[in-house]
Amino acid sequence: MTTVVPVDLGERSYDIHIGSGLLDRAGELIQPLMRGNRALVITDDQVAPLYLERVEKSLVAAGIMPMHTVLPAGEKTKDFPHLEALLDAMLAARAERGTMVVALGGGVIGDLTGFAASILLRGVDFVQIPTTLLAQVDSSVGGKTGINTRHGKNLVGAFHQPRLVLADISALQTLPRRQMLAGYAEVVKYGIIDDAPFFAWLETNGAAVVAGDPDALAQAVAVSCRAKARIVAADEREGGVRALLNLGHTFGHALEAETGFSDEMLHGEAVAIGMVMALRLSSQIGLAPAEDCERLKRHLDAMGLSSALPASGRLWEVSRLLDHMRGDKKVKDGKVTFVMARGIGQSFLTRDVPEDALAAMLAEMAAGR
Numbered sequence: 001m002t003t004v005v006p007v008d009l010g011e012r013s014y015d016i017h018i019g020s021g022l023l024d025r026a027g028e029l030i031q032p033l034m035r036g037n038r039a040l041v042i043t044d045d046q047v048a049p050l051y052l053e054r055v056e057k058s059l060v061a062a063g064i065m066p067m068h069t070v071l072p073a074g075e076k077t078k079d080f081p082h083l084e085a086l087l088d089a090m091l092a093a094r095a096e097r098g099t100m101v102v103a104l105g106g107g108v109i110g111d112l113t114g115f116a117a118s119i120l121l122r123g124v125d126f127v128q129i130p131t132t133l134l135a136q137v138d139s140s141v142g143g144k145t146g147i148n149t150r151h152g153k154n155l156v157g158a159f160h161q162p163r164l165v166l167a168d169i170s171a172l173q174t175l176p177r178r179q180m181l182a183g184y185a186e187v188v189k190y191g192i193i194d195d196a197p198f199f200a201w202l203e204t205n206g207a208a209v210v211a212g213d214p215d216a217l218a219q220a221v222a223v224s225c226r227a228k229a230r231i232v233a234a235d236e237r238e239g240g241v242r243a244l245l246n247l248g249h250t251f252g253h254a255l256e257a258e259t260g261f262s263d264e265m266l267h268g269e270a271v272a273i274g275m276v277m278a279l280r281l282s283s284q285i286g287l288a289p290a291e292d293c294e295r296l297k298r299h300l301d302a303m304g305l306s307s308a309l310p311a312s313g314r315l316w317e318v319s320r321l322l323d324h325m326r327g328d329k330k331v332k333d334g335k336v337t338f339v340m341a342r343g344i345g346q347s348f349l350t351r352d353v354p355e356d357a358l359a360a361m362l363a364e365m366a367a368g369r
Ligand SMILES: NC(=O)c1ccc[n+]([C@@H]2O[C@H](COP(=O)([O-])OP(=O)(O)OC[C@H]3O[C@@H](n4cnc5c(N)ncnc54)[C@H](O)[C@@H]3O)[C@@H](O)[C@H]2O)c1
Pocket: 044, 045, 046, 047, 050, 073, 074, 075, 078, 105, 106, 107, 108, 109, 111, 131, 132, 133, 134, 135, 138, 139, 140, 141, 142, 143, 144, 145, 154, 171, 172, 173, 174, 175, 176, 179, 182, 183, 267, 268
Protein backbone atom coordinates (compact mmCIF):
# COMPACT_ATOMS: atom_id res chain seq x y z
CA MET A 1 0.00 0.00 0.00
CA THR A 2 1.21 3.51 -0.81
CA THR A 3 0.40 6.54 1.34
CA VAL A 4 0.41 9.93 -0.36
CA VAL A 5 1.06 13.01 1.75
CA PRO A 6 0.50 16.34 -0.01
CA VAL A 7 2.73 19.34 0.66
CA ASP A 8 0.46 22.31 0.15
CA LEU A 9 2.51 25.22 -1.19
CA GLY A 10 0.34 26.75 -3.89
CA GLU A 11 2.02 26.49 -7.28
CA ARG A 12 5.00 24.76 -5.64
CA SER A 13 2.82 21.97 -4.14
CA TYR A 14 3.91 18.35 -4.49
CA ASP A 15 3.20 14.87 -3.18
CA ILE A 16 5.24 12.55 -0.98
CA HIS A 17 4.64 8.89 -1.86
CA ILE A 18 5.46 6.44 0.94
CA GLY A 19 5.45 2.67 0.36
CA SER A 20 7.34 -0.38 -0.86
CA GLY A 21 8.46 -0.87 -4.46
CA LEU A 22 8.44 2.82 -5.42
CA LEU A 23 11.99 2.66 -6.85
CA ASP A 24 10.64 0.49 -9.66
CA ARG A 25 7.76 2.91 -10.25
CA ALA A 26 9.96 6.04 -10.36
CA GLY A 27 9.65 6.47 -14.15
CA GLU A 28 5.86 6.07 -14.19
CA LEU A 29 5.45 8.59 -11.31
CA ILE A 30 7.98 11.13 -12.62
CA GLN A 31 6.84 10.99 -16.26
CA PRO A 32 3.78 13.30 -15.85
CA LEU A 33 6.06 16.01 -14.41
CA MET A 34 8.60 15.96 -17.24
CA ARG A 35 9.19 19.15 -19.29
CA GLY A 36 11.64 17.31 -21.57
CA ASN A 37 12.70 13.72 -22.12
CA ARG A 38 15.95 13.56 -20.10
CA ALA A 39 16.79 12.95 -16.46
CA LEU A 40 20.06 13.34 -14.56
CA VAL A 41 20.25 10.96 -11.61
CA ILE A 42 22.64 12.04 -8.87
CA THR A 43 23.63 9.47 -6.26
CA ASP A 44 26.57 8.34 -4.12
CA ASP A 45 29.00 5.46 -4.41
CA GLN A 46 27.25 3.37 -1.73
CA VAL A 47 23.73 3.81 -3.08
CA ALA A 48 24.65 3.43 -6.77
CA PRO A 49 25.49 -0.31 -6.66
CA LEU A 50 22.27 -0.97 -4.71
CA TYR A 51 19.59 1.06 -6.49
CA LEU A 52 20.81 3.10 -9.48
CA GLU A 53 20.16 0.43 -12.10
CA ARG A 54 16.58 -0.15 -10.90
CA VAL A 55 15.74 3.54 -10.99
CA GLU A 56 17.30 4.05 -14.43
CA LYS A 57 15.48 0.99 -15.77
CA SER A 58 12.14 2.37 -14.62
CA LEU A 59 12.92 5.77 -16.17
CA VAL A 60 13.75 4.12 -19.50
CA ALA A 61 10.54 2.07 -19.34
CA ALA A 62 8.64 5.37 -19.01
CA GLY A 63 10.37 6.84 -22.07
CA ILE A 64 12.80 9.04 -20.10
CA MET A 65 16.50 9.05 -21.07
CA PRO A 66 18.63 8.88 -17.91
CA MET A 67 22.26 9.87 -17.34
CA HIS A 68 23.94 9.70 -13.94
CA THR A 69 26.66 11.17 -11.75
CA VAL A 70 28.02 9.24 -8.76
CA LEU A 71 29.59 11.20 -5.88
CA PRO A 72 31.51 9.99 -2.84
CA ALA A 73 29.25 9.03 0.11
CA GLY A 74 29.34 11.05 3.32
CA GLU A 75 28.85 14.48 4.86
CA LYS A 76 32.14 15.83 3.48
CA THR A 77 30.59 15.73 -0.01
CA LYS A 78 28.25 18.57 0.97
CA ASP A 79 30.85 21.24 0.19
CA PHE A 80 31.90 23.80 -2.43
CA PRO A 81 34.33 21.53 -4.35
CA HIS A 82 31.71 18.79 -4.79
CA LEU A 83 29.05 21.36 -5.71
CA GLU A 84 31.34 22.67 -8.42
CA ALA A 85 32.17 19.16 -9.65
CA LEU A 86 28.47 18.28 -9.75
CA LEU A 87 27.47 21.42 -11.67
CA ASP A 88 30.34 20.78 -14.07
CA ALA A 89 29.15 17.20 -14.66
CA MET A 90 25.58 18.43 -15.21
CA LEU A 91 26.72 21.00 -17.77
CA ALA A 92 29.00 18.47 -19.46
CA ALA A 93 25.95 16.22 -19.81
CA ARG A 94 24.30 19.16 -21.68
CA ALA A 95 21.55 19.59 -19.11
CA GLU A 96 18.66 21.65 -20.43
CA ARG A 97 15.97 23.63 -18.60
CA GLY A 98 13.58 20.72 -19.23
CA THR A 99 15.97 18.14 -17.79
CA MET A 100 14.69 16.53 -14.58
CA VAL A 101 17.32 16.20 -11.85
CA VAL A 102 16.80 13.18 -9.59
CA ALA A 103 18.43 12.97 -6.14
CA LEU A 104 18.79 9.29 -5.24
CA GLY A 105 20.27 8.81 -1.76
CA GLY A 106 20.38 10.23 1.73
CA GLY A 107 20.25 13.79 2.99
CA VAL A 108 23.73 14.60 1.73
CA ILE A 109 22.82 13.79 -1.88
CA GLY A 110 19.40 15.44 -1.48
CA ASP A 111 20.74 18.70 -0.03
CA LEU A 112 23.64 18.99 -2.49
CA THR A 113 21.65 17.95 -5.55
CA GLY A 114 18.72 20.19 -4.65
CA PHE A 115 21.04 23.15 -4.30
CA ALA A 116 22.74 22.36 -7.63
CA ALA A 117 19.28 22.11 -9.26
CA SER A 118 18.33 25.49 -7.80
CA ILE A 119 21.22 27.27 -9.54
CA LEU A 120 21.79 25.15 -12.66
CA LEU A 121 20.64 27.23 -15.66
CA ARG A 122 19.04 29.52 -12.98
CA GLY A 123 16.90 26.67 -11.70
CA VAL A 124 15.65 23.31 -12.96
CA ASP A 125 13.10 20.84 -11.56
CA PHE A 126 14.18 18.05 -9.26
CA VAL A 127 12.75 14.96 -7.63
CA GLN A 128 13.80 13.45 -4.31
CA ILE A 129 14.16 9.66 -4.00
CA PRO A 130 15.34 9.40 -0.38
CA THR A 131 17.03 6.11 0.61
CA THR A 132 17.85 6.75 4.29
CA LEU A 133 15.35 6.96 7.13
CA LEU A 134 16.56 10.49 7.83
CA ALA A 135 15.96 11.57 4.26
CA GLN A 136 12.53 9.88 4.11
CA VAL A 137 11.25 11.54 7.29
CA ASP A 138 12.91 14.91 6.96
CA SER A 139 15.49 16.11 4.44
CA SER A 140 13.65 15.20 1.22
CA VAL A 141 10.66 17.31 2.27
CA GLY A 142 10.45 21.08 2.57
CA GLY A 143 12.93 22.41 0.05
CA LYS A 144 15.87 23.31 2.29
CA THR A 145 18.95 22.62 0.14
CA GLY A 146 22.57 23.59 0.65
CA ILE A 147 26.13 22.83 1.65
CA ASN A 148 28.40 23.21 4.66
CA THR A 149 31.21 25.80 4.69
CA ARG A 150 34.20 26.31 6.96
CA HIS A 151 32.00 28.82 8.81
CA GLY A 152 29.39 26.21 9.65
CA LYS A 153 26.59 23.88 8.73
CA ASN A 154 24.29 24.54 5.73
CA LEU A 155 25.38 28.18 5.57
CA VAL A 156 25.11 28.39 1.78
CA GLY A 157 21.96 27.15 0.07
CA ALA A 158 18.52 27.91 -1.27
CA PHE A 159 14.88 27.09 -0.70
CA HIS A 160 14.06 24.97 -3.74
CA GLN A 161 11.10 22.60 -3.49
CA PRO A 162 11.20 19.20 -5.20
CA ARG A 163 8.41 18.34 -7.67
CA LEU A 164 7.89 14.92 -6.08
CA VAL A 165 9.22 12.78 -3.22
CA LEU A 166 9.33 8.97 -3.52
CA ALA A 167 10.08 7.31 -0.17
CA ASP A 168 10.49 3.58 -0.83
CA ILE A 169 10.66 2.08 2.64
CA SER A 170 11.96 -1.24 1.29
CA ALA A 171 15.20 0.57 0.36
CA LEU A 172 15.86 0.92 4.09
CA GLN A 173 16.47 -2.84 4.34
CA THR A 174 20.09 -2.27 3.30
CA LEU A 175 20.67 0.75 5.55
CA PRO A 176 23.23 0.09 8.34
CA ARG A 177 21.74 0.19 11.86
CA ARG A 178 23.84 3.21 12.87
CA GLN A 179 22.30 5.22 9.99
CA MET A 180 18.82 3.93 10.82
CA LEU A 181 19.24 5.16 14.39
CA ALA A 182 20.56 8.54 13.24
CA GLY A 183 17.42 8.98 11.12
CA TYR A 184 15.29 7.84 14.04
CA ALA A 185 16.46 10.89 16.02
CA GLU A 186 14.61 13.14 13.56
CA VAL A 187 11.50 10.94 13.97
CA VAL A 188 11.62 11.44 17.74
CA LYS A 189 11.96 15.18 17.06
CA TYR A 190 8.38 15.39 15.73
CA GLY A 191 7.09 13.91 19.00
CA ILE A 192 8.99 16.43 21.10
CA ILE A 193 7.95 19.38 18.90
CA ASP A 194 4.17 19.07 19.23
CA ASP A 195 3.01 15.44 19.26
CA ALA A 196 3.24 13.81 22.70
CA PRO A 197 1.00 10.85 21.65
CA PHE A 198 3.44 10.11 18.79
CA PHE A 199 6.34 10.15 21.27
CA ALA A 200 4.43 7.65 23.42
CA TRP A 201 3.78 5.51 20.31
CA LEU A 202 7.52 5.55 19.61
CA GLU A 203 8.29 4.42 23.16
CA THR A 204 6.32 1.26 22.34
CA ASN A 205 7.05 0.86 18.62
CA GLY A 206 10.47 2.51 18.12
CA ALA A 207 12.33 -0.81 18.26
CA ALA A 208 10.14 -2.18 15.45
CA VAL A 209 10.70 0.98 13.39
CA VAL A 210 14.49 0.70 13.67
CA ALA A 211 14.36 -3.08 13.05
CA GLY A 212 12.70 -2.30 9.70
CA ASP A 213 9.23 -3.71 10.41
CA PRO A 214 7.31 -2.54 7.30
CA ASP A 215 4.09 -1.50 9.11
CA ALA A 216 5.88 0.37 11.90
CA LEU A 217 8.24 2.01 9.39
CA ALA A 218 5.45 3.11 7.07
CA GLN A 219 3.55 4.56 10.03
CA ALA A 220 6.60 6.43 11.41
CA VAL A 221 7.52 7.84 7.97
CA ALA A 222 3.94 8.92 7.24
CA VAL A 223 3.41 10.63 10.63
CA SER A 224 6.77 12.40 10.28
CA CYS A 225 6.09 13.55 6.71
CA ARG A 226 2.61 14.80 7.65
CA ALA A 227 4.09 16.80 10.53
CA LYS A 228 6.82 18.28 8.37
CA ALA A 229 4.42 19.03 5.49
CA ARG A 230 2.07 20.86 7.88
CA ILE A 231 4.82 23.04 9.33
CA VAL A 232 6.44 23.77 5.95
CA ALA A 233 3.05 24.68 4.42
CA ALA A 234 2.51 27.15 7.26
CA ASP A 235 5.94 28.79 6.92
CA GLU A 236 7.91 27.76 3.84
CA ARG A 237 10.90 30.07 4.35
CA GLU A 238 11.26 29.86 8.13
CA GLY A 239 9.97 33.28 9.07
CA GLY A 240 8.56 31.78 12.27
CA VAL A 241 7.05 28.41 13.13
CA ARG A 242 9.28 26.38 10.77
CA ALA A 243 12.19 27.05 13.13
CA LEU A 244 10.58 24.46 15.45
CA LEU A 245 11.93 21.84 13.01
CA ASN A 246 15.32 23.03 14.21
CA LEU A 247 14.74 21.56 17.67
CA GLY A 248 18.12 20.26 18.89
CA HIS A 249 19.91 21.63 15.83
CA THR A 250 21.54 24.77 17.24
CA PHE A 251 23.37 22.46 19.64
CA GLY A 252 23.63 19.60 17.15
CA HIS A 253 25.15 21.69 14.38
CA ALA A 254 27.78 22.97 16.85
CA LEU A 255 28.69 19.34 17.67
CA GLU A 256 28.91 18.47 13.98
CA ALA A 257 31.13 21.49 13.28
CA GLU A 258 33.35 20.61 16.24
CA THR A 259 33.77 17.05 14.92
CA GLY A 260 34.61 18.33 11.43
CA PHE A 261 31.41 17.11 9.68
CA SER A 262 32.86 13.61 9.91
CA ASP A 263 31.67 10.10 10.72
CA GLU A 264 32.70 10.77 14.32
CA MET A 265 29.20 12.18 14.82
CA LEU A 266 26.40 11.82 12.27
CA HIS A 267 23.81 14.58 11.87
CA GLY A 268 21.05 12.56 13.54
CA GLU A 269 23.36 11.54 16.40
CA ALA A 270 24.16 15.21 17.00
CA VAL A 271 20.45 16.11 16.87
CA ALA A 272 19.65 13.42 19.48
CA ILE A 273 22.15 14.94 21.92
CA GLY A 274 21.00 18.44 20.91
CA MET A 275 17.41 17.59 21.82
CA VAL A 276 18.52 16.36 25.25
CA MET A 277 20.42 19.65 25.68
CA ALA A 278 17.30 21.63 24.73
CA LEU A 279 15.09 19.77 27.22
CA ARG A 280 17.75 19.84 29.92
CA LEU A 281 18.23 23.60 29.58
CA SER A 282 14.45 24.08 29.47
CA SER A 283 14.14 22.18 32.72
CA GLN A 284 17.09 23.96 34.37
CA ILE A 285 15.60 27.39 33.69
CA GLY A 286 12.27 26.28 35.10
CA LEU A 287 10.31 25.87 31.87
CA ALA A 288 9.88 22.10 31.76
CA PRO A 289 9.67 19.22 34.25
CA ALA A 290 13.04 17.45 34.67
CA GLU A 291 11.15 14.17 34.21
CA ASP A 292 10.47 14.98 30.53
CA CYS A 293 14.19 15.29 29.83
CA GLU A 294 14.80 12.03 31.70
CA ARG A 295 12.04 10.37 29.66
CA LEU A 296 13.66 11.48 26.39
CA LYS A 297 17.07 10.25 27.57
CA ARG A 298 15.60 6.89 28.63
CA HIS A 299 14.02 6.42 25.21
CA LEU A 300 17.16 7.39 23.26
CA ASP A 301 19.34 5.15 25.45
CA ALA A 302 16.88 2.26 25.11
CA MET A 303 17.02 2.62 21.33
CA GLY A 304 20.84 2.65 21.33
CA LEU A 305 21.19 6.34 20.49
CA SER A 306 23.57 8.20 22.76
CA SER A 307 21.95 10.91 24.88
CA ALA A 308 25.30 12.12 26.24
CA LEU A 309 28.42 13.61 24.69
CA PRO A 310 30.89 10.87 23.85
CA ALA A 311 33.57 11.02 26.55
CA SER A 312 36.54 9.29 24.97
CA GLY A 313 39.18 10.96 22.84
CA ARG A 314 37.77 14.47 22.77
CA LEU A 315 37.61 17.45 25.10
CA TRP A 316 34.45 19.46 24.51
CA GLU A 317 35.15 23.16 25.01
CA VAL A 318 32.13 25.23 25.99
CA SER A 319 33.54 28.42 24.46
CA ARG A 320 34.00 26.69 21.11
CA LEU A 321 30.47 25.26 21.16
CA LEU A 322 29.06 28.70 21.99
CA ASP A 323 31.08 30.20 19.16
CA HIS A 324 29.60 27.74 16.65
CA MET A 325 26.12 28.52 17.96
CA ARG A 326 26.60 32.24 17.33
CA GLY A 327 26.90 31.41 13.60
CA ASP A 328 23.46 29.74 13.55
CA LYS A 329 21.04 30.94 10.86
CA LYS A 330 18.45 31.73 13.54
CA VAL A 331 20.61 34.48 15.07
CA LYS A 332 18.81 37.84 15.06
CA ASP A 333 20.45 41.08 16.14
CA GLY A 334 23.32 39.02 17.52
CA LYS A 335 21.06 36.81 19.69
CA VAL A 336 20.53 33.11 19.06
CA THR A 337 16.91 31.93 18.71
CA PHE A 338 16.43 28.74 20.73
CA VAL A 339 13.88 25.97 20.38
CA MET A 340 12.98 25.26 23.99
CA ALA A 341 10.17 23.12 25.42
CA ARG A 342 7.66 23.24 28.24
CA GLY A 343 7.71 19.45 28.05
CA ILE A 344 7.46 16.64 25.51
CA GLY A 345 5.19 17.84 22.69
CA GLN A 346 5.32 21.48 23.79
CA SER A 347 8.21 23.20 22.04
CA PHE A 348 8.41 26.92 21.36
CA LEU A 349 10.85 29.58 20.15
CA THR A 350 12.59 32.08 22.39
CA ARG A 351 15.60 34.39 22.41
CA ASP A 352 15.30 34.75 26.14
CA VAL A 353 17.77 32.15 27.39
CA PRO A 354 20.18 33.24 30.15
CA GLU A 355 23.78 32.90 28.90
CA ASP A 356 25.05 31.65 32.26
CA ALA A 357 22.46 28.83 32.36
CA LEU A 358 23.36 27.88 28.78
CA ALA A 359 27.10 27.80 29.53
CA ALA A 360 26.50 25.85 32.75
CA MET A 361 24.40 23.22 30.97
CA LEU A 362 27.05 22.82 28.24
CA ALA A 363 29.80 22.55 30.87
CA GLU A 364 27.90 19.79 32.67
CA MET A 365 27.31 17.87 29.43
CA ALA A 366 30.97 18.37 28.43
CA ALA A 367 32.03 16.92 31.76
CA GLY A 368 29.80 13.89 31.17
CA ARG A 369 27.33 14.87 33.92
N1 LIG B 1 17.23 19.64 3.99
C1 LIG B 1 16.74 19.29 5.15
O1 LIG B 1 15.61 19.68 5.53
C2 LIG B 1 17.52 18.36 6.04
C3 LIG B 1 16.89 17.72 7.11
C4 LIG B 1 17.63 16.85 7.89
C5 LIG B 1 18.95 16.58 7.58
N2 LIG B 1 19.52 17.20 6.52
C6 LIG B 1 20.90 16.88 6.13
O2 LIG B 1 20.95 15.52 5.73
C7 LIG B 1 22.28 15.04 5.88
C8 LIG B 1 22.27 13.69 6.53
O3 LIG B 1 21.55 12.80 5.70
P1 LIG B 1 21.65 11.23 5.91
O4 LIG B 1 21.58 10.92 7.35
O5 LIG B 1 20.69 10.62 4.99
O6 LIG B 1 23.15 10.91 5.51
P2 LIG B 1 23.84 10.47 4.13
O7 LIG B 1 23.22 11.07 2.97
O8 LIG B 1 25.30 10.69 4.36
O9 LIG B 1 23.56 8.90 4.10
C9 LIG B 1 24.10 8.09 5.11
C10 LIG B 1 24.90 6.90 4.55
O10 LIG B 1 23.99 5.90 4.15
C11 LIG B 1 24.30 5.45 2.83
N3 LIG B 1 23.04 5.01 2.27
C12 LIG B 1 22.02 5.79 1.81
N4 LIG B 1 20.95 5.02 1.51
C13 LIG B 1 21.30 3.75 1.75
C14 LIG B 1 20.61 2.53 1.66
N5 LIG B 1 19.33 2.45 1.33
N6 LIG B 1 21.29 1.39 1.96
C15 LIG B 1 22.59 1.44 2.38
N7 LIG B 1 23.28 2.59 2.52
C16 LIG B 1 22.63 3.73 2.21
C17 LIG B 1 24.93 6.63 2.17
O11 LIG B 1 25.73 6.24 1.10
C18 LIG B 1 25.75 7.23 3.33
O12 LIG B 1 26.97 6.55 3.45
C19 LIG B 1 23.01 16.09 6.69
O13 LIG B 1 23.86 16.83 5.86
C20 LIG B 1 21.91 16.95 7.24
O14 LIG B 1 22.34 18.27 7.47
C21 LIG B 1 18.83 18.07 5.74
